Amino acid sequence: MSGSLSKLRTEHDPVTDPGKSTAPEPENETADKPKKAVVLDLGNGSQVLHMQRFISYQDSWKYFDYLDKNIPWTRPTITVFARSHVQPRDTCYVASVGLTQLAYSGYQPHAYSWDEFPPLKEILDLVHKVLPGSSFNSLLLNRYKGGNDYVGWHADDEKLYGPTPQIASVSFGCDRDFLLKKKPSKSVQVKSTGRNEGPPSKRSKKLSSSDQHTFLLKHGSLLVMSGYTQRDWLHSVPKRAKAESARINLTFRRIL
Ligand SMILES: O=C(O)CCC(=O)C(=O)O
Numbered sequence: 001m002s003g004s005l006s007k008l009r010t011e012h013d014p015v016t017d018p019g020k021s022t023a024p025e026p027e028n029e030t031a032d033k034p035k036k037a038v039v040l041d042l043g044n045g046s047q048v049l050h051m052q053r054f055i056s057y058q059d060s061w062k063y064f065d066y067l068d069k070n071i072p073w074t075r076p077t078i079t080v081f082a083r084s085h086v087q088p089r090d091t092c093y094v095a096s097v098g099l100t101q102l103a104y105s106g107y108q109p110h111a112y113s114w115d116e117f118p119p120l121k122e123i124l125d126l127v128h129k130v131l132p133g134s135s136f137n138s139l140l141l142n143r144y145k146g147g148n149d150y151v152g153w154h155a156d157d158e159k160l161y162g163p164t165p166q167i168a169s170v171s172f173g174c175d176r177d178f179l180l181k182k183k184p185s186k187s188v189q190v191k192s193t194g195r196n197e198g199p200p201s202k203r204s205k206k207l208s209s210s211d212q213h214t215f216l217l218k219h220g221s222l223l224v225m226s227g228y229t230q231r232d233w234l235h236s237v238p239k240r241a242k243a244e245s246a247r248i249n250l251t252f253r254r255i256l
Contacts (some may be wrong), residue, residue: 011255036220040213044165046232048180049224051213054170055126062218066119067248072112073143079106080141080152080198089149091155094120095138099255111138120250127168127252131224134166136252144176145208149245150236155183162256172215173247178223179236182211217249 034171039053055063073090093102093109094117101108114121120139128134143152156167169178215223217237225235237249 006198015025026094038173042180042227042229042233043210044232046141046229047225047227048213048215048229049222049226051130051222052218053221054130055123055220057220060172062228063123064219064248067085067141067172067250068143068246069205070117071141071223072141073141075078076107076109077105081216089151090143090145092141094138095255096175102140102158102160102255104158106191115173123250124168124252130222131168133198136166136168136254138251138253138255140251142249142251144174144237144247144249147240150239153181153234153236155234156225156251156253160255161230161253163231165230165253166224167230168252169217169223169225170221170250170252171218171221171247174243174245175216175218175249176237176240176243178212178215178217179238180229180233181207181217182237183232183234217247233244 015110037049040048040050042048055168071092075090076087078087087107091109093111093113095102095111096114099111101111114124124136124139125135144150156165161167197230217223225233
């Protein structure tokens with residue numbers, strides 16, 4: 001790769017006892033300051049951590065450009081509720097050797113090696129540093145080319161991640177909303193096999209404010225879901241007419 005990214009700065013301390021974020025987020029690219037993490041306790045052993053400024057603004061653009069140009073993006077056909085459709089975003093998958101193969105919605109992505117994309121190893125190191133005890137070994141990458149690209153409601157509840165997976169998500173490029181909502185109670189749940197990614201829902205049941213949350217995932221941010229979040233909650237990145245440019249998202253996971 002031309003122009004090493006290995007000297008990139010991060011702007012955080014390891015997350016040990018994260019408190020509430022205090023200062024407003026500066027939009028100005030020279031105003032990057034260390035940011036604290038905000039932890040949201042979702043109840044029943046589920047948590048979400050959100051760090052608005054995880055990687056500096058400028059370094060995040062360098063990563064964006066590298067990933068945009070060098071990742072072998074594909075748009076596979078997936079099967080959801082017995083219907084095949086083209087996944088509404090680009091994707092790629094990277095994993096350590098010897099792990100159980102990931103498969104979701106009838107699709108088994110090719111696992112590329114970390115060695116093929118050195119900047120991904122740099123970002124992985126940064127994530128490991130900020131989350132002591134974490135040890136991610138696989139990565140699903142998503143590229144949303146504009147506001148029409150999305151990921152529907154789903155949980156990353158594949159068995160290969162175990163019952164309480166920690167999933168760390170790093171975002172570059174266009175700001176997008178990330179929504180969380182509590183799964184419906186068992187009696188009304190549709191039976192699913194693994195990842196159950198549906199289209200944007202037109203009918204939505206009324207949820208109380210504690211059963212739904214919205215995070216704005218900004219350029220250079222980190223969001224971490226842990227505990228029972230995948231068992232009890234669904235997440236999505238819905239279409240947004242105002243999202244005019246591309247966003248790249250990296251979700252680091254650990255296959256047991
Ligand atoms: O793009 C995002 O922030 C979410 C991606 C996601 O939900 C997934 O890859 O499972």
